[in-house]
Amino acid sequence: MASLDPKALVDIASSSTNPSFAVKTLLRASEIYISQLPTASSRRERSQNIKSILAQAECLKQWNYGLSKSEEIILLKGSLLSGCKVPPWNGKPSPEIIDQLVLSPDQINQIDHWVDGREIYGSNIWPDQMEIKQMLLSNCSFVASLIALSPLNAANLSSILLADKSSFTFKIYLNGTYRRLSITPNIPVSLDLTPLTVMSTHLGPILVEKAFHALRNSYDFQGSNSATDLFLLLGYIPEIVRLHSPEIDLDEIRLRGGVMTVGSNKYEEIGQHNFALTEFDQNTVRVVNPWGGSKLHEWTQLHRSFETLYISHDPVQFRHRYQKHFSGPQQFVVHPSHGEICVLLSQHISTWTDTWTAMDVFLGSTKIYDFKNPILKGHKLDSFYTFCRLKPFSGPRILVPVSPSSSNWTISLYSQESIYCEHVASPAFRCKEIALWKGTSKINSSTFITNQQYRITITSVSFVALVITSAKGLVRLDLLSSDERVDRLRSGDCLANSGNYQPSQAVILKVLDPGKYIVIPTCFESTEGGYEIQVESDSFIKLEKLAPYDAGKFKKSLATTNQQVHITVSRLTEIWIIVLSREFIGLQFLAENEEVIWEENISDGRLGLFSGKLRVEKGFYFLKRVGEDEWNIEIISDNRIEVG
Structure with a gap:
């Protein structure tokens, strides 16, 4: 191990899922750097590397990220994106090397051929100071990300790349873990060898750009945002702030720091455009246009020119982290904390289809069924991830992911204080049935009798949760103390109900004595499609679908x-x-x-x-x-x- 390049050791440590091994590997890398100090051409650079490595090792000692077998399977399932193989990182090239990307008709008209970028830029991949400019690709957020990142820690970009004779392998962050993506150095150029890509004096930024677009297998890209871009490139924690929100505190945001860009929906004639933020002074910040040019702005007046602030946080700055990979709907209880906790929830994606994600926060430590009164209502983001901050709190909090997707997920918690988080346990017994609506079936309609009805049988005093979920329509649940189908609801028949008709979901929570009960789901208006009815209990419970009212008659x-x-x-x-x-x-x-x-x-x-x-x-x-x-x-x- 002593003969290894210390940079390679850092790479191995950051991809390891064994905290103990990762810490030992980082310490070994630090020892090699220390041994090289007397002959180092840049003592300052090596000293900074040592400090960074030791800080990372200290963080790793606090992080909780051992993987269960089910989590390993989830991460392996996330190894395919839009037909592109992105296996978990292991310091080796990916088995699939991507060469030429798809071009739009306009882009095809602007290029002549593909060429090995090293023939134009030579073998010196990375500049000491990046000077880049957006050219023909519609990726202003990506270029703004590189510009904003460069003054702070451009070395992070060089650390995500491994090179061999014919390919370059990038370490990207996707679907809950670091992954490898290998590309050739071939780039599209015009007849005079002008690249279609970002303008740069060195090949490194152009290769990073190609790897980023390779995730979509295309240079024909309509843009993203910098928080998403650096999340994918470096695993940075993405935070999106609406500058016109009355709740934001720009002074507090500035103190927290991070890599920042801003977005405008009304820039000149093109509409949406992103800008990098650099040179933070006491009251001003430099706004850099990826097309070239910059201008000083007052920090507190950014909202006059821009709508959105994109912030990317390096996870290494947090001493404690909890991460869990899971399938389907889950809830998490976060126990009291003396410090602020940053929460990131991300879907595992296999295609770049439109989706949205949100996360609500509730008081308590037991499973949430009725989602009407969260203490923090998550903003619905048109993205595969969402982010929120939990201020220091004295009682437990429940985190509830909200999304139309039933895919695999990763939830990550970051804090300077210790974190204690766990799955919310569901009751021991659970039953469910799926059925189709049959027209209008509200409780006083002529077709009420055609409703599907269910019998539940309980053998001991039990807490029971009844939940109906429907993709469409206003729904309701009624619970009766009976063991046979009813023709209608008469006054006084109902033991419990979910209240007024509710969109998509209705809930009854009740402690019931042993016996048999009838559950009746109804919809307010004629509704197509199906619904799911689920019953949970802390003791044995049986759910039966009753035969139609005219069955066998x-x-x-x-x-x-x-x-x-x-x-x-x-x-x-x-x-x-x-x-x-x-x-x-x-x-x-x-x-x-x-x-x-x-x-x-x-x-x-x-x-x-x-x-x-x-x-x-x-x-x-x-x-x-x-x-x-x-x-x-x-x-x-x-x-x-x-x-x-």
Whole structure:
């Protein structure tokens, strides 16, 4: 190991998932640098390297990032992006080397051929001071990122690159870990050898740009933002600040530091454009245009010219870190902290499709089902990641990812103080069912009876969470103490409900005694698509889908304006009478001798919906109504009957 280049040792340590090994490797790299000090041409540079390595080793001792087997599998699954293989970093070239990238028709017209960039720029890859300028590619945020990064730590860019005779391998950060991406040095140029790429005196920035575009396999790129760009390039923590928000404190932001750029939606005639921020003074900052040129601005007046501030934080500055890779929806409880905690949630992506991500924060330490009242409502970002800050707090907090995606995720917490974070445990027993909506099914509608209904069985006193989730529509849940299907909800029937109809999700949380209960999901308006109903409990629970109301039964239907309908029953049977009418307000079921067996009047605001279950013997019966309008009759029975 002593013969290795100390830079290579630092590379090996940063890619290791074993904290102990990483610390030992970093300390060995520092020892080699120290041994080289007497003969070093630049003692100052080597001293800075030693300080940086020791600081990184100290951080690693505090970080919690040992991987479970399931996490290793998740990271391996994240090794493909838009057809490009990006396996986890191991200090070696990727098995797939990317040569020429896709060009737009306009770009094709501007180039003549591809050439090895070393033939133009020579073998000296990195300049001491980067001087770059955006040219023909629509990547102002990327170029602004390099300009903003250069005065602070341009050496970070050189550390992400490994070179051999025919390719260059970059260490990028994607889908929860550092990964390797290998490219050839071939670049597109015009007939006079002018590159299509960023203008630079050295090849290094051009290769970084090619690797960045290789993630999309194309130079035809409509732009990103600097926070995202440096997240992918260096694993920097991305933070996006809306400059017009009344909640921001620019003085506090300046003290925190970081690599910063700004974005404008109204720059000259092109609209969106990004600028680098450099030369921070007491009250001013230099705003650098990637096309060339710069101007001093008052720090506190940036909002007059720009909408968004993009900040990228080097994770090495934090002494403590917690990171977890997980699948599907999960919640995390963060225990009390004396220091601020930065939280980064990122989806694992396989394509560059449009998506959004948010994260809400709640009080407590148990699983959240009802998401109405967060103490911090996350901003919905049109991105595969989101970021928030938790101020010092005395009670536990629940972090709840919010996204339409069900992909794999990584959650990372950073702080100067110790962090204690863990998965929120779900109740021991969980059941779920998936079904399709059948038109309008709200509780007072004529089609309520067609709703799918469910029976839950509980064997001991239990806390129960009932959750319905629907991609569309306003939904509601009702819970009844019963063990069989009901035809409608009568006053006093409901043991609990989720309240008014809610968009997408409704919840009932209740402690229930042993027994059987009916759960009824409904939607307010006609809704296409499906829904999922989930039941969780801290003791055994059984969820059953009940058969449709007419399953295995005989059914007779009739629409008429007559005042009464004759029914003939040939043997003892159970019948279920369902009647719908717009006008009449009363209904009677009579024996042949006109004895009233059952009757019902409208008194609860329903629009002429009648329903009754009867057990009747062989004989002749009449169904009589009070009213003038046409009525629709449906009779469900165990045995054949005649209706006329």
